[in-house]
Amino acid sequence: MFILLRQFARLLTGKVQPFEIGLGAFFGVLLALIPAVAVDEGTGFIGLNTLWLLALFCFLALRASIPVALALMGLVEIAEALFLGRLTSGLGRILLEDVLPQSAGIGLAAGWPSAQLHTWWGLGGAVCGLLLGFALAIPANRLIKRKLPAWQEKFGKNRITGAVSHNLIGRVLGYWLG
Amino acid sequence: MFKVLRKGFLILFAIVLIGLFAGIVLGADALFAKALRAWGPYAFGGQPVDFADSELSILGGRANVTGFHAGTEASPLLDLQRGALEVSIGAALAGRVHVREATLSGARLHFIVNEDGTLAVDPGPPPAEEREKNPQPKRETPLPKAENRDVIQIVAEYWDRYQHYKDYYDEYGGIFGGGGAKEEKPPPARFPGKPDFVAQAQARARAEREARGMFYLEKAAIEDFQWETIDRRTGAAILPELKSFTFALERLGSAPEGVVEPATIRGEGGFASGGSLNFRLDLSRTAEPSALDLSALGLPVDEIAELSKMSLPFKIAGGLLDLKTAGLRFSDDALAGKISLELRGAKVTAKKGSPPVLGVEPQEFCKLLNQALAAGPVAFSIVLGGTPTRPSFDVENEMDLGELLGGAVKAEVKRRAGELIDEQKDELKKKLEKEAGGLLEGVLGEKPKKPEKPR
Numbered sequence: 183m184f185i186l187l188r189q190f191a192r193l194l195t196g197k198v199q200p201f202e203i204g205l206g207a208f209f210g211v212l213l214a215l216i217p218a219v220a221v222d223e224g225t226g227f228i229g230l231n232t233l234w235l236l237a238l239f240c241f242l243a244l245r246a247s248i249p250v251a252l253a254l255m256g257l258v259e260i261a262e263a264l265f266l267g268r269l270t271s272g273l274g275r276i277l278l279e280d281v282l283p284q285s286a287g288i289g290l291a292a293g294w295p296s297a298q299l300h301t302w303w304g305l306g307g308a309v310c311g312l313l314l315g316f317a318l319a320i321p322a323n324r325l326i327k328r329k330l331p332a333w334q335e336k337f338g339k340n341r342i343t344g345a346v347s348h349n350l351i352g353r354v355l356g357y358w359l360g
Numbered sequence: 361m362f363k364v365l366r367k368g369f370l371i372l373f374a375i376v377l378i379g380l381f382a383g384i385v386l387g388a389d390a391l392f393a394k395a396l397r398a399w400g401p402y403a404f405g406g407q408p409v410d411f412a413d414s415e416l417s418i419l420g421g422r423a424n425v426t427g428f429h430a431g432t433e434a435s436p437l438l439d440l441q442r443g444a445l446e447v448s449i450g451a452a453l454a455g456r457v458h459v460r461e462a463t464l465s466g467a468r469l470h471f472i473v474n475e476d477g478t479l480a481v482d483p484g485p486p487p488a489e490e491r492e493k494n495p496q497p498k499r500e501t502p503l504p505k506a507e508n509r510d511v512i513q514i515v516a517e518y519w520d521r522y523q524h525y526k527d528y529y530d531e532y533g534g535i536f537g538g539g540g541a542k543e544e545k546p547p548p549a550r551f552p553g554k555p556d557f558v559a560q561a562q563a564r565a566r567a568e569r570e571a572r573g574m575f576y577l578e579k580a581a582i583e584d585f586q587w588e589t590i591d592r593r594t595g596a597a598i599l600p601e602l603k604s605f606t607f608a609l610e611r612l613g614s615a616p617e618g619v620v621e622p623a624t625i626r627g628e629g630g631f632a633s634g635g636s637l638n639f640r641l642d643l644s645r646t647a648e649p650s651a652l653d654l655s656a657l658g659l660p661v662d663e664i665a666e667l668s669k670m671s672l673p674f675k676i677a678g679g680l681l682d683l684k685t686a687g688l689r690f691s692d693d694a695l696a697g698k699i700s701l702e703l704r705g706a707k708v709t710a711k712k713g714s715p716p717v718l719g720v721e722p723q724e725f726c727k728l729l730n731q732a733l734a735a736g737p738v739a740f741s742i743v744l745g746g747t748p749t750r751p752s753f754d755v756e757n758e759m760d761l762g763e764l765l766g767g768a769v770k771a772e773v774k775r776r777a778g779e780l781i782d783e784q785k786d787e788l789k790k791k792l793e794k795e796a797g798g799l800l801e802g803v804l805g806e807k808p809k810k811p812e813k814p815r
Contacts, residue, residue: 223549287557
């Protein structure tokens with residue numbers, strides 16, 4: 183929670199760009215919904231899903247907000263364990279067996295098996311992750327861009343905001359990760 | 361535009377990649393040694409593997425190993441002074457092993473029979489529950505107790521057991537494969553599942569991949585090959601000691617497209633006690649049958665007799681044996697060619713259960729054969745037919761063999777026929793008299809009786 187507050191403080195002080203929050207939200211949802219491990223045993227890369235690894239690499243390479251992504255990942259993981267996982271898996275099943283041609287499933291299994299896109303959960307998770315990620319990140323980005331000037335005017339000069347955004351541990355972490 | 365990139369992470373990632381590459385190149389020897397120790401036992405049926413030194417050049421695709429040893433101190437399997445491999449990097453990156461050239465020198469294979477009559481490499485029978493679940497059918501002719509079997513019988517028993525429990529040995533280990541302890545499967549994913557048509561396509565692809573094969577050996581030479589064969593029950597060698605022997609292997613394994621030449625294994629050398637062994641085995645890749653040319657000349661009978669002393673119907677001692685094949689060809693459903701055996705200076709004796717040969721009692725046959733062997737070599741020419749799994753054997757020179765035995769067989773047959781006629785003569789006469797009545801009176805040399813006068 184403190185890290186999220188600090189991120190907000192940094193946003194208000196202009197140290198974080200609005201698109202970083204949007205990217206963080208997008209990757210948080212995506213990384214939570216794509217299964218990290220191989221759903222189809224024996225097809226993963228050292229037991230992991232390479233699509234998830236690719237998303238992780240992009241997330242780390244791009245200036246996406248790590249605290250926002252972690253916070254959203256946690257929330258979506260809980261939702262996934264409760265009901266979202268069954269939904270995404272069901273969506274993948276419908277897509278693979280009823281919507282897409284069989285050659286698509288077979289091609290995905292042959293061409294990039296470690297991405298798990300030939301499995302119900304793998305495909306459903308990736309599709310839901312992309313859709314929900316964009317659905318959350320684009321409005322969030324627009325909202326922050328629109329509201330940020332007002333928030334900066336209201337809280338930007340606040341001493342607490344300044345102090346939180348200069349947190350030493352945060353600076354060290356920010357140096358390494360940023 | 362580059363503002364969106366997290367430069368620190370990318371630099372760190374690049375450093376890690378370069379470091380990893382440098383580590384693999386510089387630490388290849390250590391990695392290779394570790395991999396050889398970890399994976400070597402799988403190639404030797406679970407036997408431990410050790411070596412004095414190893415090196416690997418990833419960029420050059422070359423590997424060397426010296427002082428290699430497979431097996432335990434008590435039951436060694438293979439020693440190798442030096443082995444050098446040159447592999448294709450392109451094939452390795454595609455997940456295949458393509459050995460361009462391999463040179464193994466100072467190879468010493470150990471073949472040991474334990475005191476209890478089992479092979480040293482035998483992992484033993486499967487556990488009782490496996491044997492109860494899938495009992496092995498009983499043999500038509502039961503084998504003697506394990507400790508009394510000859511080597512042929514020991515190998516045959518092991519082979520039959522391995523074939524019957526192949527699935528078990530493949531899974532739990534054995535000299536021909538297996539992975540030792542069963543690996544624990546990872547727990548399934550939270551929401552597993554995939555379409556059936558994907559599973560079927562994957563199975564088809566896997567079958568195609570397995571059919572295509574993963575291993576191809578272009579050329580290999582095994583120089584200065586030796587074997588150490590000991591039967592610990594007697595302390596004697598099972599096979600004659602080799603003086604020198606070399607192997608040459610070509611095109612073994614799953615050949616790349618376009619290669620139609622047969623896979624070839626050639627061997628040549630000699631035994632310490634005299635005699636030579638040469639062979640060439642061509643395993644066809646086309647519709648042509650495979651071929652085996654073998655000649656083992658001057659083999660000391662005493663040094664190979666122990667191999668099959670229980671399996672052979674006669675006891676053979678002393679002398680030399682020549683064994684040659686002529687035009688031996690085979691495919692899955694056909695076997696043709698000849699095997700010629702020539703025995704010189706040997707002595708054959710019958711043992712309990714020896715069968716009659718050419719209608720002659722075993723003791724008498726041995727006596728005649730020994731007489732012939734004292735006079736000169738005795739050759740048998742066997743014509744092969746049938747299929748490799750159900751072969752047929754016909755002695756081509758059966759008539760010549762009778763002649764070769766000095767006509768003694770004929771004399772024996774005549775003598776026996778004479779005895780039989782003498783034994784049956786009186787009985788035959790009485791029978792004829794009874795049945796033919798007076799018709800034959802006088803014919804058999806007796807005076808005809810006068811007919812009685814009517815009263």
